[in-house]
Amino acid sequence: MRIEDFQERVFQLGKQLGFTDMEIYTEKVESLGCKLYKGEIDSYQTSETLGVSFRGKMDGKMGYAYTENTDEDSVQYLVKEAKVNSLLIEEDVQEEIFKGSEQYGDHTFYSEELNDVSIEEKIEFLKEIEKEVYAFDERVTGTNTLSLSSSEKEKRLVNSNGLELKDRTNHIGLSVSVIVKQGKEVKNGVFSRVTRNYHSLAAKNVAEHAVKEALSKLNAESADSKNYSVILRNKAAAALLQTFSPIFSAEQIQKGQSLLKGRLGQKVAAEHVHIVDDPFYGDGVRSGNFDSEGYATRKKDVIKDGNLLTFLHNSITAKKDNVESTGNAYKASYKGTITVAPSNFYIIPAEKDLPDLVAQVGDGILVTSFSGLHSGTNTVSGDFSIAAGGFLIENGEIKTALKQMTVAGNFFDLLQQIEEVGSDLEFSLAFGSPSLLIKELAVTIE
Amino acid sequence: MLAKSVIEDVLTAALQTGGDFAEVFAEDRFANTLLLRENKVEGSLSGRDFGIGIRVFKGFQSAYAYTTDGSKEGLLKAAYQAAAGIKGERNVTASPLVQEKIVSAHSIAAFPREVEKQRKADVMRKAYEIAKNYHSSIQQVGIRYLDEEQHVLIANSEGKFVEDKRVRSRLSIQSIASDGNQMQSGYYGPGAHQGFEFMESLDLNHYASEASRIAVTMLGADPCPSGKFPVIIDNEFGGVIFHEACGHGLEATSVAKGNSVFADQIGEKVASDVVTYIDDGTLANEWGSLAIDDEGEAARKNVLIENGILKGYLIDKLNGRRMGMPSTGSGRRQSYRFAPTSRMTNTYIANGKSTPAEIIANTEHGIYAKYMGGGQVNTTTGDYNFAVMEAYAVKDGKIGKPLRGATLIGNGPETLKLVDMVGNNLAHGAGMCGSLSGSLPVNVGQPMIRVSEMTVGGRKGEE
Structure with missing residues (x-):
């Protein structure tokens, strides 16, 4: 059925079954893609999908369900499952169905x-x-x-x-x-x-x-395994920032799963480190004028001059901490529940380009890519030991490609050990960084 | 799910621009996820995934369209969109559909949708109690429960029409231990191609205690040294090393275009003599098992490497065309949103002759990896990496101090040749594998093995 009719039926049935506040979130996506191989399009793909998620409040608890089918059966499924789910929830702090912010940004993210x-x-x-x-x-x-x-x-x-x-x-x-x-x-x-x-x-x-x-990468050689000064090239640095971005989420803090707990206002990074969360970034993949709860989004400094200025909040974590939501409620899609995530999250670039950093480091290692970030990192402790690709730097010049290596350290230490921030900001999806010069990391080379 | 006559019309429409093969994959999936933390149900989510994927081939070319609109108009529109990706005149007619009956080796006793959610929550509470009470340093325990019923229909222009219902259940336990200064975590996530009977027969004591034991052990662990060592990798999820080191490289996805290090190597010696590597989707009720793959082909047992000699690849229909080889029942996809490609099911190293005790006693100085974390491979170069969740130093044939933060890196083809001992305690572990056609349930497995030399990366530096 038409989505407008579907929505009406869901709200109707929801009311009958005892939901007091309800929300419907829909995503309609159209896509087109193709792959070329030796002059021929060897794969071509198109799609049109609709997904609907329902959230409803009953006796102070929130129940969730989603569907990709908009038939009458799905109306019943959605509302009844959400009710069963709400009855199971035992969490104390309750979510709200939001009435709306006073003002929303009017940025356009459509070309x-x-x-x-x-x-x-x-x-x-x-x-x-x-x-x-x-x-x-x-x-x-x-x-x-x-x-x-x-x-x-x-x-x-x-x-x-x-x-x-x-x-x-x-x-x-x-x-x-x-x-x-x-x-x-x-x-x-x-x-x-x-x-x-x-x-x-x-x-x-x-x-x-x-x-x-x-x-x-050809003619890769080995080198001594030891502690080196390391330059993380922009995209590698962005990927590392993405992996550890949960440490800035109030949700993680409140669960006791981030060592930034209790450190607001303190110096958690080197002086020249400046990290922002910018939902209005022009070419950002997570840009938007409202978040997944319907709160108006806004740009904010998360770390400035090395000081931790805010955590990222949705309305649920904000209520617990008695602060305002920062507009960072996030759902990976209509299939998800409300959580906290950055919008477009990046380190503000400084003056020096990559060759300047290479010259400055003298002897060290340039890391151009990481692999296995999902398994070699621990966001709770900050420890990481990750496979990486890159080059040996000698006398301020890139010398030779290196065989596969692992780079090990601790992200909380790394933030303090950023000696220089480069000028070459680059994004890896929603996360961005210029190249970073890190004082010391443990490197093992094959 | 869809009427036969509608599917026939859709296949006919899909072939109108000169395609020589068309396929319809329809899916209706009901999934539940529950999350329990601090002994409270914190999340409960239900969802219905529904959609149809239509695929057309012309020679080596393929076009794919998917939609959530299951009406006849919606399906025909998707068929036209897929056909638009192929250029030519109609020259193949779809054969009449003949329903195929499948006999599944994976019987289901208790379908999850018929089980009350409170009973599912009760299983989680039990697991929580065991994990939390394991030791005073356990600070937090998170339990995730997942079940799904996936109904699939696969039909194609060669007359195939087959349906299957796949049921999967999984329980994941994550324990976090703290001594005030640092935090360490342990994890265990058993799963099966089974219904709620899996949860009822699950040895919660074992899995929940192990998750906590790993976390507590790692609190007292030293930072791992780095360098090159013999590495002993224990059974079960330890098999993730071969999943990364060679499983992905044997998928037609990377072999067909000659990009894999294992391309054109059939009959060649690619591993040491003690290595036999098998992918078997027929193992009864295992997490990675299937009755039919997502192209409607029966799942089977594929011997990939036998006594070190490369015997075969994992092949889907499209890549099979390029390779001139038939499907091996390996065409898989996460959902209708993905065109299928060759993927693993339950992949494992077969039992060898050594006992685990012999392997350890024979190792003078090395690393023992008891539980693995995840990993990743570059199939073009064969370079892989993975994390070790629980590791120990081995000295003079004895297991010594626990080590944390160990990462193993290496090159798949090289590592295969360095396996010098294979144990006799084969077991399988459940995991999720991400690749071109999405995230899929797979088992990895092996007995205890030893690799004579691997590069170990850790924070401590070289010894």
Whole structure:
């Protein structure tokens, strides 16, 4: 049935079954993607999906359920399951169905220009990248991935307290992974970006970036395993920041799972570290004018001059701490329950570019990528020991590619040991960082 | 779920632009997740996933469209969208659908949807009590309960029409221990292709105590040294090393285009003689088991490596075309939102001849990895890494002090050749595996094994 009718039926039945406050959140997504392999589109994918999540309050408890089917059976399923779920909940602090903020940002996160790019144009673009990839160096033997995908999402939040919010976003994602071979040595290099600015992508630059990276990894050598000064290149630093971002969530703090507990107002990072959460970041993948509870979002400093200024809150954690929500209520999708997460979260860039940092470090290691971040890190203790790829730096110059290594340390210590923040801010989805110079980390090289 | 006549129309529509094969995958899944912390049910979520994926092939080309609109109009629209990805004139007609009956080796006694949620919460409370009371240093325990009933329908233009219902249950226990200065965690997450009977017969004492024991043990552990050592990896979830080191590299996804280090190696010696590696989706009621894969092919036992010789790959239909090899019943996907590709089911190293005691006694100086965390592999280069949840130093043939923060890195093909002892205590452990076609339940398994040399990374530095 039509979503408007479905919503009416759900609210009707919900009231009958005893829900006092109710909310329906829907996500409508359309996507189109294609992959190129040796001049041919070898995979093409399109989708149109609708997902509905229901939240309802009964006797002070919140029940959740979701569905991707909008038939009459699903009306019954959604409301009845939510009721059973609400009866099970034993948590003390209750969620609220929000009446609305006084004012919302009116930023636009939809690019009409992107919408106008035809599928033929996208395929031509991929073909151009492929041509450039093979033309760049004869050691290129193939590609793992050469894909473009675009998607458009419409979010709608409606509740029984009169709040009705809508948001529409789109973006395009490009992913390129090339393979180079020299003798028996095989390496790959990647380029990936998610953006709303299609024309910021240039075939030649993309190809050059991926191939150069793959080539630079050839002739990898070993080096002594010991403590080194380490430069984390922008995307690697962003990936590490993403992995440890839960430490800033009030939810984690309240569960006693973050060592930042009780440290508001204190110096938790080196002086020149400045981290912001910016829901209005123009090209951000998590940009939006309202959060998953319907609160107005806002930009905020999380760490400034090394001092921890705020945790990230939704209304539930805010109530516990007796503060205002920071507009960071988050649902991974309509399938999730309300939690806390950053919007676009990044370290503000400073002056020096990567070559400056390399010159400054003298002898050390440049880490360009991490692998296995989901398993080699402990966000509770801050400890990490992660596989990494990168280069040896000697006398202020990048010397040679290194065999696979592990980089071990503690994230809380690392924040204090950031000696220099670079100028080259780059995002890995919603998380961004410039390159960072870290005083010392334990490195083991194969 | 969908009428046969509608599916026939959809397949016909999907073939209109010259496709030579079309397939419909429909899914209706009911899932429940419950979360208990500090002995209180903190979350309970139910959901119904529903959607249809339509796939068209033309030679090596494939097009895929998916939708949550199950009406005939919605399906035809998706079929046209998939067809738009293929260029040509109609030249294949869909065969009439013939219903296939499957006999599942995975019988289900108690379907989760028929079990009251309070009973599920009771299991969680029991596990909580055991884990929390294990030791005074246990600060927090989180229990996650998950069950799902996934009804799938797979039909294709070759006349296949088959349905299956997959039921899975899993209980995860995470314990956090603290001594005031530091926190360490332990985890155990048993799961099965079974209904609520799995929860009722689960040895909660064992799993909940182990999760807490690991956390408590790690509190007293030294930072792991780094360097190159012989590494002993225990059975069950220890098998994650081969999942990363060679399982992914044997999937047609990376083999078909020649990008895997194992491409064109059939019949070649790729591992030491003591290594036999098997993927078996037919193991009764195991977490990674299936009656049919997501392309409607019967699950089977595939011997991948036998006594060190590469015997076969894991193959799905599309990659099979490029390789000129038939499907091995390995086409899997997380949901209708993903086109299927070759994936593992229950993958394990077969039993060898050594006893675990012999393996340890034969190791002069090394690392014993009792429980593994997760890992990752680059299938192009074969480089892998994974974390060790519970590790110990081994000295003079004896297990010594516990070590924390150990990460193992290496290269899959090289590691396979360095396996020098294989134990006789094969067991399987449940995990989730992420790849092109989404996140899937898989088992990893092995007996205790020893690798003569691995690179171990830790915070302590070289010894």
